[in-house]
Amino acid sequence: MSNPSVPIQSDSAAHSGVKALKCRECGRRYELLAIHVCEFCFGPLEVEYDYDVIGRKISRQSIEAGPVSLWRYKDLLPVLGEPTAGLHAGMTPLVRAERLGKALGLKNLYVKNDTVNHPTLSFKDRVVAVATTRALELGFTTIACASTGNLANSVSAHAASCGMECFVFIPHDLEAGKVLGNLIYKPTVVSVKGTYDDVNRLCSEIGAEYPWAFVNINIRPYYAEGSKSLAFETAEQLGWRVPDQVVVPIASGSLLTKIWKGFHEFTRLGLVDENPLLKVNGAQASGCSPVYQAYVSGKNHIVPVRPNTIAKSLAIGNPADGFYALDVVGKSGGQVEQATDPEIIDGMKLLAETEGIFAETAGGVTVACLKKLAQKGSIRPDELTVAYITGNGLKTMEALAGSLSQPVSIDPNLSSFRQIVNPKS
Amino acid sequence: MAHLRIHLTFPEDRVRDPIIYEISKNFQVVPNIRRADVSDKTGWMELELVGDLSEIELTIDWLRKKGVHVDPLEKSILEG
Ligand SMILES: Cc1ncc(COP(=O)(O)O)c(C=O)c1O
Ligand SMILES: [Zn+2]
Numbered sequence: 001m002s003n004p005s006v007p008i009q010s011d012s013a014a015h016s017g018v019k020a021l022k023c024r025e026c027g028r029r030y031e032l033l034a035i036h037v038c039e040f041c042f043g044p045l046e047v048e049y050d051y052d053v054i055g056r057k058i059s060r061q062s063i064e065a066g067p068v069s070l071w072r073y074k075d076l077l078p079v080l081g082e083p084t085a086g087l088h089a090g091m092t093p094l095v096r097a098e099r100l101g102k103a104l105g106l107k108n109l110y111v112k113n114d115t116v117n118h119p120t121l122s123f124k125d126r127v128v129a130v131a132t133t134r135a136l137e138l139g140f141t142t143i144a145c146a147s148t149g150n151l152a153n154s155v156s157a158h159a160a161s162c163g164m165e166c167f168v169f170i171p172h173d174l175e176a177g178k179v180l181g182n183l184i185y186k187p188t189v190v191s192v193k194g195t196y197d198d199v200n201r202l203c204s205e206i207g208a209e210y211p212w213a214f215v216n217i218n219i220r221p222y223y224a225e226g227s228k229s230l231a232f233e234t235a236e237q238l239g240w241r242v243p244d245q246v247v248v249p250i251a252s253g254s255l256l257t258k259i260w261k262g263f264h265e266f267t268r269l270g271l272v273d274e275n276p277l278l279k280v281n282g283a284q285a286s287g288c289s290p291v292y293q294a295y296v297s298g299k300n301h302i303v304p305v306r307p308n309t310i311a312k313s314l315a316i317g318n319p320a321d322g323f324y325a326l327d328v329v330g331k332s333g334g335q336v337e338q339a340t341d342p343e344i345i346d347g348m349k350l351l352a353e354t355e356g357i358f359a360e361t362a363g364g365v366t367v368a369c370l371k372k373l374a375q376k377g378s379i380r381p382d383e384l385t386v387a388y389i390t391g392n393g394l395k396t397m398e399a400l401a402g403s404l405s406q407p408v409s410i411d412p413n414l415s416s417f418r419q420i421v422n423p424k425s
Numbered sequence: 426m427a428h429l430r431i432h433l434t435f436p437e438d439r440v441r442d443p444i445i446y447e448i449s450k451n452f453q454v455v456p457n458i459r460r461a462d463v464s465d466k467t468g469w470m471e472l473e474l475v476g477d478l479s480e481i482e483l484t485i486d487w488l489r490k491k492g493v494h495v496d497p498l499e500k501s502i503l504e505g
Contacts (some may be wrong), residue, residue, distance in 0.1 A: 025460065028497055042430065042459040042471045042498060124494070151504045171503065197496070204497030206430075217499055251505055282490070301467045304434050304494045313505025320500045 014073055016080050017054035021045040021221055024324070032078070034138050034218040045221045047078040055269050060240060063232075063271075070126055070229035076265055077229070078222045079133045085162050086129020088118040090229050094237035094386070099354040100367070104374045110243070110386045111351070112234055115359050119157045119165055119214030119394035122150040122313075122360075123230065123255065128215060131225035132158040142212040146203040147312050149181075152393055155215055156185035167212065171199050175398065196307075196317065215383050216252075224254045224321075231262025234386055235272050242267065242275035243277070244383040247370045249362045249390055250282040250336070251316040253325030259388070260328045277383075279334040282325060283369035285311035285361075286338045291322045297338035300326055310341045310399040311361040313391055319361055339368035345403050347371070348393060358393035366390075430498035431485070435468040439492055445472075451487065453480045471498060504505040 021030040025043030035097025036045050058075045066072030067139050070090025071083045093113045101109035112384065114123040120211040128151070142165035145155040152168045159166035166187035170179065176193070182189050192199045207217035215223045230274055235242055242263050260280050266272045284292045290302050302322040307315035321323070329336055347367035359367075370387050373379045393400075410416040440463060446454050454476030460487075461470040474481045488495050 037430070037498060040459075042473075128434060147505065148503060149505045169503075196501075200499075200502045201497050203502045204499055207499075207502075215500045216504055220499075252501065299464075299467070300436075301462070301464070301469065303467060304496065304500075315505060316501040316503075318432070318494070318496050318500040 010365075015057075015073055016052070016411070017050045017057070018050045018078050018080060019050045022048040032080075034135075034140070034213060036218050036220045036254070039401055047221050049076070049226055049265075051265070051268055058269060058271070060236075060271060063236065070129065070233070073229055073232045076232065076262075077130055078145055078225045079130065080137055084136050085132035085134050085158050086119075086125060088228075089125040089129040090117070091233060092117055094234060095355060095357070097355050097387075098350060100335070103350060103354055104371050105381055106374055106379065107381050108384045110234075110238070110384075111355060111357065112230060112386055112388050113357055114230070114388070114390045115357060116365065119161070120150070120153040121368075122154065123227065123388075123390040123396065124150040124154040125158075126224045126229050127226035128154040128158050130227045131155075131213070131215040131219045131223035132162060132164070133217070134222040136162065136164075138213065140211070140213035142167065142209075142210075144168070144212045144214045145216055146199060146207075147216075148172070148315075149178055149395065151216065152182045156182045156187040159187060160185040169199060169203055169206075171196060176399070178395075181395070201331040220320075224258055227255045227258035228262035228265065230255070230388060231259045232266060235263065235266050235355075238384070238386075240272050241384070242272050242278050243386045244275065244277045244374075245281065245334070245379045245385040246277045246371065247281045247283055247366055247385070247387045249314055249366050249388065250284050250319070250322075250325055251362075252319045253291060253313040253321035253323075255388075255390070256280060256282055256325045257321055257328050260332065278332060280328050280332040281334040281369070281373055281398075282329050282336040283366045284336065284338045285309035285344060285365050286313070286316050286340045288315045288317065289324055289336075289338040290317065290319060292328055292336045292338040294322065295329065302326075309344075309361075309366050310396075311344055312396070313360060313362045314365060335373065337369035337372045337374070339365050343368040345400065347401070348400070351389065357389060360391035360393050360396040360400050363389040363393070364390050364399075426475060427481055429481050429485075431472060431474065432496045432500055433472070433488065434494040434496075434497050435463070435470075435472045436492050436494075437466050440465065440468050442490070442491070444491075444493065447490075448474075448484055449487045453477065454484050459477045
């Protein structure tokens with residue numbers, strides 16, 4: 001492979017608004033390489049942009065003339081050249097949720113429906129589209145991740161579509177159905193014997209040892225930026241407006257912080273008017289709620305937990321961006337809520353029954369927490385509210401076992417139908 | 426020589442222990458602290474351990490037995 005530590009300078013790089021990687025803690029700057037930690041203070045690195053350069057290029061018109069994908073916001077994504085992976089990710093429907101709103105007492109509710117993202121039906125297709133494009137720019141030929149679900153599906157599919165080598169690390173006790181969702185794309189699936197802690201440590205060591213693009217380790221600064229596109233699309237689809245309230249599921253906390261960043265970038269560039277009301281609310285499952293626990297305790301210390309919830313996609317015991325997610329919630333005046341497993345199921349059912357959207361358990365968490373925020377009056381009926389539904393229900397069907405009614409069984413004749421079903425009209 | 430970067434979280438009953446001193450005393454590893462935030466109830470610390478891999482692993486086992494939560498610097502890497 002070519003040397004991954006030398007970024008490829010394309011023609012457009014010179015005019016790009018992507019400036020550097022910058023430490024979130026001490027502010028030191030680094031070249032745009034495959035690195036994620038400040039060598040000086042061990043703080044996480046984040047992409048820094050030159051908003052003057054971007055401001056001269058971007059406009060509502062330039063965005064509207066762009067592709068029908070998240071790449072219409074390329075000027076605000078950390079790639080230097082043209083996109084080469086995940087060309088159809090993003091631009092998912094923003095649904096005016098009148099029926100769900102009615103059930104919750106909200107008059108101005110929207111659902112951002114990432115259950116239909118391309119190609120693997122979750123918001124991870126956004127972050128992986130950006131990570132894969134950047135990994136290719138940096139000269140990597142192998143891409144990797146550690147995941148129990150959505151992330152692995154997305155990395156496997158993107159690698160297949162680009163002809164990259166792919167390694168996916170999973171815990172040894174993962175359900176067969178989830179493993180299959182990766183195997184079909186033919187990555188090397190490595191099943192690691194041991195606890196989640198063991199998998200984490202092994203992956204950290206592999207990340208340091210092998211010249212791979214590990215999307216959520218050394219590529220994480222670029223990867224994470226892909227989530228901003230959820231805010232960009234929301235603002236554009238609302239007619240260039242920033243909502244008053246958003247409800248976002250939290251696992252690592254990255255998605256929540258990037259949605260906030262996305263709205264701020266649009267505001268700073270004058271693409272939307274500032275909405276000082278914007279409150280960012282977080283949603284966690286009670287069986288794994290380290291950020292909620294820190295929020296209610298009033299401290300900004302995240303205490304790691306051992307996850308035990310049906311919302312497996314949100315089951316992150318020691319969230320990397322938990323502290324930053326708390327910070328965003330706090331400064332925006334939002335809240336963090338949590339939902340029990342039965343509340344999560346009810347949330348999934350309510351969303352399906354009112355809006356015809358079949359979300360995975362993470363969507364159930366979001367709807368359940370939205371409901372609590374509405375009931376408490378933290379979200380008022382007239383506030384422009386957006387709930388982020390980030391993954392597809394077909395992936396977590398086992399969570400619904402025993403909670404749906406059975407089909408009505410009849411004999412194959414009209415009288416049996418009349419007798420047993422007996423519809424009114 | 427191996428280098429391992431870790432994130433430690435201390436439970437309430439370990440916050441006051443002289444953990445770093447004890448690491449240096451009991452193991453052939455050099456702990457190099459980069460960031461920390463410790464209050465009287467909880468605390469975390471990010472550091473690098475430098476030494477032979479076997480000694481580093483012994484240090485981590487010892488920390489875990491003391492009830493200190495040890496994660497890689499990246500914390501939870503495994504995602505949904
Ligand atoms: C469906 C779904 N929603 C939300 C999240 C949370 O994202 P983050 O880790 O950025 O907080 C995940 C993460 O795996 C996910 O799979
Ligand atoms: Zn730093």
